[in-house]
Amino acid sequence: MEACNSSETDRQEKKPNPFAEFWLNIARGAAIGVAFIIPGFSGGSVAAILGIYEKLVGSVADLFKQFKKSILFLLPILLGMVLGIAALILPIQWGLEKFPIPTVSLFVGLAIGGLPSVTEKVKGGKPKWTHILACLVPLAAAASLCFLPMAGEVDLLDLSFGGYLLLVLIGAVGACALVVPGISGSMLLLIFGYYNPLVGLLTEHLLHGQDVGVSLLVFLCAGIGVIAGFFGISVLMKYLLKKFPRGTYFAIIGFIVGSIPAVYASVIRETGTVLMSNPWYFVAAAALLLVGMALSYALVRFARKKGKE
Secondary structure (H helix, E strand, C coil), X not given: CHHHHHHHHXXXXXXXXXXXXXHHHHHHHHHHHHHHCCCCCCHHHHHHHCCCHHHHHHHHHCCCCCXXXXXXXXXXXXXXXXXXXXXXXXXXXXXXXXXXXXXHHHHHXXXXXXXXXXXXXXXXXXXXXXXXXXXXXXXXXXXXXXXXXXXXXXXXXXXXXXXXXXXXXXXXXXHHHHHCCCCCXXXXXXXXXXXXXXXXXXXXXXXXXXXXXXXXXXXXXXXXXXXXHHHHHHHHHHHHHHHCXXXXXXXXXXXXXXXXXXXXXXXXXXXXXXXXXXXXHHHHHHHHHHHHHHHHHXXXXXXXXXXXX
């Protein structure tokens, strides 16, 4: 009888703490938000590395079917995204401007170190040729993004009615890239000529109380597109993960790996940085790459240990 009571007590103690889970999801959301503002990085990749990709996609896709359950999971993540972007957009922009390669290397290291959390999803037998193809095609697609020509930057303070409709579409495309791992929404915005104007509108106008009305209208239109695109692509990804789970994760791995060279290429193209005369610049980049890998892999090991417990 005592053994039964002890076992029951252990099971109760192992139930997740809702309060701790809430703050953990805020931290996860902050990481996803930070990934979105770094050209070449994907919020979907971060979600996959953090082990919440399926749950995130499922919660968005089932928002109207299981509203309460979905919103309780999504709300802290969305809050974390907003906090992460607001808190780190200026430091990250400063780092990308002054030390672009070392700054990006830290985040590349985080992505590489977290890959084992994704690759373990495809274990369980020899991969089929369709799985290999599902990995190689997204890898090539993600890597090729950095070679697309960039459009001229858009003047967001002087948009026509059609320009605002196009902004909704751009927001939807950016949201799709946010959900699909390895496809960077910020890189697509760079290619379309909207990334720098949007960041400038936030940091130079809205935060300083200038052109508030126009700025809010711009972000409202972009937000409508983001919500529509986020919901639509989440429904598709949920279907693929349910019907073709192993093949979908092979594709996710391809997207993440392909995005790594694209990150460096996009930053070099955006900042004009090719070579630095100071060798310590590359030492710092290599060191931050290793630090990022170590931190991310340590988190993966910790998550595995907690999962076994």
